[in-house]
Amino acid sequence: MSFNEMLGPDGKVREPYAKVATWLQRLGPHDIERALRESEARFRRQGITFAVYGDGQASERIIPFDIVPRIFAAQEWRRLSAGIEQRVRAINAFLHDIYHRQEILRAGRIPEAVIVQNEAFVSEMVGVNPAKGIYAHVMGIDIVRVGVNDFYVLEDNCRTPSGVSYMLEDREAMMHLFPELFSAQRVAPVENYPAMLHKTLTAVAPASAGEEPVIVVLTPGIHNSAFFEHAFLADEMGVELCEGSDLFVSDGWLYMRTTQEPKRVDVVYRRIDDAYLDPLSFRPDSNLGVPGILDIYRAGRVTLVNAPGTGVADDKSIYTFMPDIIEFYTGEKPLLSNVPTWRCSQPQDLKYVTEHLSELVVKEVHGSGGYGMLVGPTSTKEQIETFRGKLLAKPSNYIAQPTLALSTVPTFVKSGVAPRHVDLRPFVLSGDLVRITRGGLTRVALQEGSLVVNSSQGGGTKDTWVLED
Amino acid sequence: MLGRTASSLFWMSRYVERAENMSRLLEVGYRISLMPGAVEGHRDEWQSTLASAACLQSYKAKHKEVDGPNVIHFLLFDEDNTSSVKFCLRAARNNGRAVRTALTRDVWESLNSTWNELAQIDPTTITPDRLPSFLDWVKQKAMAFRGALLGTMLRNDPYYFSQLGNFIERADNTARILDVKYFILLPQPSDVGSELDAQQWAQVLRSVSAHRAYRWFYKDSRYKPWLVSEFLILKEEMPRSLLFTYNWINLALNDLGALYGQRYECHTLAQTTHEQLKSGNMEHIFQGGLHEFLQWFMWKNNALSESISKTYNFPL
Known part of the structure; x- marks a missing residue:
């Protein structure tokens, strides 16, 4: 039996869900229908969509949104965040090490081949010193729960994790549809994420930047599956949303083409993969990137977020070594478990x-x-x-x-409310500090018994609550 | 602001304006097609609709016969036709999507909901009896978009670039409709002043929603070529006249120049055209030839568009 996050084994409602359970009971079929209809119309109207690849046409879809929130008690969240922070610090230390002295290889804790022959290892990054020593500034760690205190990390997404806009829009939708739920209890806000991201990006600007560094979001363009999110974040932070062709390198600095003079850029929050970032260093056929950007990055004249070459830390072949990595750099036992692999x-x-x-x-x-x-x-x-x-x-x-018995949360399906399996992707920012959003993206497998929560495979999302004490 | 952003804003507005104009033209074509034998021997309303929409050549490359259902489909839904309503609304929405950060939520949602609704429509369901309500829908959506833009956008560069796209397109459209009527539709001198002639001038007015405004303005129920041309070229009270569009173009460029603290060749170009319209009189224009005047105007209008894109770093 999977762990049901709302109903304990004794059939009693677990404490964090007390108020929501009562609300659920009172909710009539008409309320539900209205909420589902309104939320779908809302997402469509705003164009909160993602593209599905290999689907031929009609490829812009909305992700199904479920109106029953997924809830953590403050205490549960504190324990979880401690584990996340430990892991994220270790990953950044690991990345610094493998692009410098490679102590962990010398110590024999990881076979050299796993790193050096890894496709995600970027040799151009060897010896480069990113600002504040941070490589993976933005991470989305996929976590599943199998028991009250049993959490497993499935994947560490260190490249260009997406989904944060769904976290924010799901919250907006819930507050719009059921404001009474939020006055009945204190739910930690998530809407400060863009501000936290902006702080993080500012903190890692190169020394050459002024008081207010010029930050841009770099997108592959409107046909990318996560374009909505790129535009959303740029908008929320009040920075330009650029495509590769909007940026150019001249005399050793990065500029953007504007309606006036070219403007110098200090920090690039790039949402394109390493391979496409710079046709002079990586894939020469890429027209998504900026020729020459890697050279000036290496010279410390611009900050790339995340740094090139972070993929080596979230590769599934590295995953199995993660407990060793955490111990090696923090001297502590991992607080979050790895799935046996x-x-x-x-x-x-x-x-x-x-x-x-x-x-x-x-x-x-x-x-x-x-x-x-x-x-x-x-x-x-x-x-x-x-x-x-x-x-x-x-x-x-x-x-x-x-096959882990992923926890379940009640979810609206055709036949009514039924338990469905969920996972969790909290978003973690590293710059001057490690900042973890109190919430995250809960993905839910809408098919009965299914464990595949990916939106590309028909999964949905839920608003994720962290209650305050 | 990014040059690409300016370009997207410009084209976003331009395409919405084009979609609206296209539905007006189709409305007129449809009206005439409903008048059985109103004018003996002249059942070429669809041909002239294609000509006014500047789509005759591209249509003929695809279809042999000029017949109602094919023309309607070509002008509304054929996405190979870069002036079809569907192409325009998709392009407007994609341009808007690329620069969402420069738009207010209201502007974006109006574009997005229009496209979402249009994408749901099966073209085969737009039968002649449903055509008028569909064309109304397009016009209303275009006007809602413009309303959102005027009502919610800050008066700064994004607004100016979208205004430029809107009015450069409108200027081109009005000039073209007039030119097609005057130059192509009436090859026979004997037709001048005939019933057919009067009716065609009425259609020109209708296609810019101005047939009633004309009567009110000139206190005259007869459509006189001289007056209709004056109304559409030189009267700044008429929101689709060339002078009106250049008032706005000039205003947007002046504001942009003030904002950026610099004036360029495009400012001079717009100003010259504007002054020529302001000081123009119909006698003069007819003496030199209306067709020649309109050709000159469209050429200047196009040159302005190119100069703006060069000046403000629009990518190609």
Whole structure:
């Protein structure tokens, strides 16, 4: 049985959900219908959409929004944040180390090949000193819960994690639809995220920047799946939203093309991948990036957020070493658990995995977004056999994990309110300080029994509450 | 402000204006098609609609016959046609989406909801009986967009660039409708002053929503070519006249110049055209040839558009 976050095993409502449970009982079918209709219309009207790739046409969708919030007590959240902060500090220390002295490799805690031969390792970053020593300024850590105090980290997203705009818009929608819920209890605000992001970006500006550094958000453009979020964040922070062609390097500085004189840029919150960032250093066919930006970044004349090469810390092949990494840099035991993971590159692990495919979740080492994964327990024999072929063809491309009993939260579905599995992506900012939003993005698998919460696979979202004491 | 932002704002407004003008033209075409045999031997309303919309060539490249259903579909829904309503509203919305940060929520939502509603519409359901209400819908959406823009945008550069796009498009449209009527539709000198002639001038007025304003303004129910042309070229009271559009273009450019503290070639260009319209009189214009005048105007208008884009770093 999965842990039900609202109803304890004794059938009693758990404390954080007390008020919401009563509210749910009183909610009539008409209220629900109205709320669902209004929220959908609201998201459509505002264009809060994401693009689904490989879908041919009609590719702008809204993510289903569920009106039952997901709730944490203050105490629960404090424990969780301590674990998140520990992990994020360790990751930044790790990134600094592997691009400098590589102590962790010398100590033999991680095999050298895992780092140096990793596709996400950017050799141009060796010896570079980013402002404040921070590499992963913006992280979204995917966490699942299996019991009252049992949390597991599924993935550390250190590249360009998205979803924060949904966190903010879900809250807006809830406050608009059910203001009475917010007056009945104290829910920690999340709307300060853009301000926190702005502070973080300001704090890591290069020394050459003035009192008020010029910050821009760099987007691949309107066809990117997360374009809405890029525009949203630029708007909320009051900074320009640029495409690569709006920026250029001249005489060793970065500028943007304006309707007047070119304007110098100090900090780039880039939402494009390393490979597309600079055609002179990475993929030469990229027209999304800015030629020459990496050189001036290395010279400390502009800050890139996140730094190039952070992907080496969230790669699934590094994931398995994360407990060691945390201990190595913090001298502490990890506060949050890792999911036990089999590396299919290891013959023994591969043997176990092939014998237990129907019980395991198997993922591509470099995959994301829920594409190309196998969820053993909910797959047909045929699907499993097809996957086995792919796995055996290139075992090193895969890792496997036990199927976790993800916690459930009541969710509106066709038949009424029913428990559905959820995960959590809190957003963590690192600059002068580590700042964790009190809330996050809760993704929910809308199909009964499904454990796949990704929006690209039909998952929905919920507003996430952290109650104040 | 980014040069690309200026460009998107300019085109956003320009495309909405174009969509609105297209629906007016179609409305007129549709009205005439409902008058059975009103004018003996002249059932070329769709041909002239295509000509006024500057779509005759692109239409003929695709279709052999000029017939109502095909023309309507081509001008409303054919996305290969860069002047079709659907193409314009998509382009307006994509431009707006790219510069959301420069728009107020009201402006963006008006663009977005228009596009979302249009995308839901199955073109085959827009049968002739539903055409008028659909065209009304397009016009209302365009006006709601402009209302949101006028009512909520700060008076600074984003506003000025969107005004420029709006009025450069409108100027071009009015000049073209007039030119098509005068130069293409009436090849026979004997037709001048005929029933057909009067009716075509009435259509020109209708296509800029000015047939009633004309009567009120001139206290005359006869549509005289001289007066209609004057109304659409030189009368600043008429919101689709060339002078009116250049009042606004000039204003937007002056404000922009003041804001940036610098004037360029585009300021001079706009000012010259503006002054020529202000001091113009119809006698003069007809003496030199109305067609020649309108061609000159459209050329100047286009040159202005190019100069603005060069001056303010619009990417191509």
